[in-house]
Amino acid sequence: xxxxxxxxxxxxxxxxxGSYVVMRDINARIPAGEVFVIMGGSxxxxxxxxxxxxxxxxxxxxxxxxxxxxxxxxxxxxxSERRNFGVMFQGGALWSSMTLAENVxxxxxxxxxxxxxxxxxxxxxxxxxxxxKGFEGYFPSEISGGMRKRASLARAMALxxxxxxxxxxxxxxxxxxxxxxxxxxxxxRDTLGATVVVVTHELDSIFAIADTAIFLDAASxxxxxxxxxxxxxxxxxxxxxxxxxxxxxxxxxDRPAAVPASSIE
Amino acid sequence: MTPEHEANAKxxxxxxxxxxxxxxxxxxxxxxxxxxxxxxxxxxxAGTGTVRFVDGGITAWDSGLTAFxxxxxxxxxxxxxxxxxxxxxxxxxxxxxxxxAVPEKTDARRTEARRGWLSAIGEAAWGTVERVVDMLxxxxxxxxxxxxxxxxxxxxxxRDLLFLLQTCGADALPIVLLINVLVGMILAFVGVVQLQQFxxxxxxxxxxxxxxxxxxxxxxTGIILSGRTGAAFAAQLGSMQANEEIDAFEAFAIxxxxxxxxxxxxxxxxxxxxxxxxxxxxxxxxxxxVAALMMDLSLTAYWRQTLASATLTHFLLGVGKSFVFxxxxxxxxxxxxxxxxxxxxxxxxxxxxxxxAAITLLILADAAFAILCNELHI
Numbered sequence: 138x139x140x141x142x143x144x145x146x147x148x149x150x151x152x153x154x155g156s157y158v159v160m161r162d163i164n165a166r167i168p169a170g171e172v173f174v175i176m177g178g179s180x181x182x183x184x185x186x187x188x189x190x191x192x193x194x195x196x197x198x199x200x201x202x203x204x205x206x207x208x209x210x211x212x213x214x215x216x217s218e219r220r221n222f223g224v225m226f227q228g229g230a231l232w233s234s235m236t237l238a239e240n241v242x243x244x245x246x247x248x249x250x251x252x253x254x255x256x257x258x259x260x261x262x263x264x265x266x267x268x269x270k271g272f273e274g275y276f277p278s279e280i281s282g283g284m285r286k287r288a289s290l291a292r293a294m295a296l297x298x299x300x301x302x303x304x305x306x307x308x309x310x311x312x313x314x315x316x317x318x319x320x321x322x323x324x325x326r327d328t329l330g331a332t333v334v335v336v337t338h339e340l341d342s343i344f345a346i347a348d349t350a351i352f353l354d355a356a357s358x359x360x361x362x363x364x365x366x367x368x369x370x371x372x373x374x375x376x377x378x379x380x381x382x383x384x385x386x387x388x389x390x391d392r393p394a395a396v397p398a399s400s401i402e
Numbered sequence: 403m404t405p406e407h408e409a410n411a412k413x414x415x416x417x418x419x420x421x422x423x424x425x426x427x428x429x430x431x432x433x434x435x436x437x438x439x440x441x442x443x444x445x446x447x448a449g450t451g452t453v454r455f456v457d458g459g460i461t462a463w464d465s466g467l468t469a470f471x472x473x474x475x476x477x478x479x480x481x482x483x484x485x486x487x488x489x490x491x492x493x494x495x496x497x498x499x500x501x502x503a504v505p506e507k508t509d510a511r512r513t514e515a516r517r518g519w520l521s522a523i524g525e526a527a528w529g530t531v532e533r534v535v536d537m538l539x540x541x542x543x544x545x546x547x548x549x550x551x552x553x554x555x556x557x558x559x560x561r562d563l564l565f566l567l568q569t570c571g572a573d574a575l576p577i578v579l580l581i582n583v584l585v586g587m588i589l590a591f592v593g594v595v596q597l598q599q600f601x602x603x604x605x606x607x608x609x610x611x612x613x614x615x616x617x618x619x620x621x622x623t624g625i626i627l628s629g630r631t632g633a634a635f636a637a638q639l640g641s642m643q644a645n646e647e648i649d650a651f652e653a654f655a656i657x658x659x660x661x662x663x664x665x666x667x668x669x670x671x672x673x674x675x676x677x678x679x680x681x682x683x684x685x686x687x688x689x690x691x692v693a694a695l696m697m698d699l700s701l702t703a704y705w706r707q708t709l710a711s712a713t714l715t716h717f718l719l720g721v722g723k724s725f726v727f728x729x730x731x732x733x734x735x736x737x738x739x740x741x742x743x744x745x746x747x748x749x750x751x752x753x754x755x756x757x758x759a760a761i762t763l764l765i766l767a768d769a770a771f772a773i774l775c776n777e778l779h780i
């Protein structure tokens with residue numbers, strides 16, 4: 138069992154824009170089929186870490202291994218490796234000049250030898266999986282934000298990837314849509330057997346989906362904690378991690394008393 | 403309005419070496435409030451003592467009061483003093499605690515270092531050098547993408563190319579025809595007025611034909627397409643950049659250079675010469691119209707004179723230019739679009755820059771062509 142390398146491994150990764158270091162010394166092992174959550178406050182480098190993992194940003198130091206290999210090291214394997222990734226961007230990032238069906242079909246057209254009719258069928262099926270049956274001919278601008286995210290998920294799954302990345306899946310969604318999206322992610326993980334990496338700071342989602350969570354701290358620019366979120370919430374030695382996972386309720390309440398609105402004329 | 407209703411701040415020294423500031427009256431924004439500098443100006447309050455603000459009969463207040471207090475706190479803090487708002491109405495004191503309690507996140511805030519004019523010039527120069535290098539890199543990427551697509555290893559959809567050919571070619575035809583018929587007519591007007599004085603009115607035909615074929619056909623079409631198509635390219639690619647759509651292409655390992663930029667460049671390079679041929683023809687027709695209406699020249703004589711002066715060399719020179727112009731417009735538009743920032747304002751900027759850059763490049767290229775033709779006696 139020990140011989141099996143983890144699906145994704147981060148080894149001493151340091152992320153930087155030029156000379157500005159965002160995060161240093163990130164280490165993590167993500168076994169296949171796990172849901173791995175990257176959490177942390179706003180602006181701490183969560184999305185940057187995801188960009189590095191999908192090969193859009195080269196780490197300043199350290200390496201990111203997939204099945205024990207670094208596909209972005211020489212650039213040659215990068216294109217084929219990215220086909221094993223499905224990425225859902227923050228705003229959905231659907232191609233706005235194409236219909237939903239065309240959005241899902243484009244990766245298939247580019248990377249498979251399926252006929253046009255087969256591609257249409259696969260695209261229809263993927264959209265049906267995320268509850269968008271009957272919306273194949275709609276343009277992204279004609280549907281709601283939640284539907285756009287689900288369509289984006291369908292596109293991310295187009296090539297049946299081994300790893301799915303989600304950047305802030307619940308941002309801008311109401312609690313119900315957000316929860317449905319979480320459930321959908323878990324179902325897809327179970328049925329497709331994919332490894333899932335999620336960037337989020339929504340506590341409800343974190344507790345609902347994460348097998349392992351990594352907490353990035355903006356102040357120290359390092360990883361503050363790695364583990365199961367419930368475990369971290371109850372037993373983390375670091376007060377910042379506990380505060381994050383309990384919305385600051387474990388801290389002593391030193392915020393100033395709320396100002397009654399009536400006192401302001 | 404009675405004087406006691408006006409906003410007022412009374413300063414009185416306290417026993418512990420500090421100052422007590424009693425605020426009274428109406429501290430609302432529209433009343434015209436005293437500034438922190440007025441109250442504490444002239445060094446009347448200095449040193450390390452505590453400045454205590456107390457309610458000396460405040461009748462009404464809003465953000466005007468808290469803005470004054472925050473400015474006072476900053477001013478006194480800079481002088482090394484301390485402030486105390488506990489004597490104020492509870493709401494105001496609470497707001498001040500909130501305003502002063504926010505931990506300053508220094509690393510995320512922009513530090514605006516003051517620079518001398520010399521370093522500003524230096525940075526501007528380096529910025530220009532970097533931009534030029536970046537543009538050349540972009541041009542190189544376009545060439546590489548062309549090679550990959552031409553050798554069958556690239557990714558470009560024929561459907562996209564056809565659609566772009568239609569939008570920047572056929573759809574642009576009406577406006578190109580309208581502008582160029584007018585340009586032909588203007589040239590003829592100007593020519594007729596001058597040449598008639600010498601009894602050489604027939605040479606208007608030569609003037610219009612040469613001007614349209616060599617210069618105006620390609621140039622006017624280029625300027626129309628800069629505003630119409632170049633701007634559209636920058637805006638399309640720019641909003642795709644802002645919307646993470648470009649990232650989505652790269653996440654699927656579909657290179658945007660081949661998939662988005664190349665079809666646009668090819669479409670313009672193909673369509674510019676075609677539109678220019680139409681522009682040449684309609685311009686000459688416009689000139690003929692003016693000549694027929696204003697002078698008693700026969701259309702046959704005009705046509706014969708046109709044919710005599712419009713050689714194939716002139717025609718090919720204009721069409722050759724239009725290839726180059728098309729490429730320049732598309733590159734300017736796509737470059738600005740691909741390098742666009744990730745917000746709505748950046749898209750607007752990219753569009754503006756694309757049009758300005760395209761027209762500047764057109765004129766520069768045209769000047770270079772003029773010099774070349776002069777040297778080569780074309």
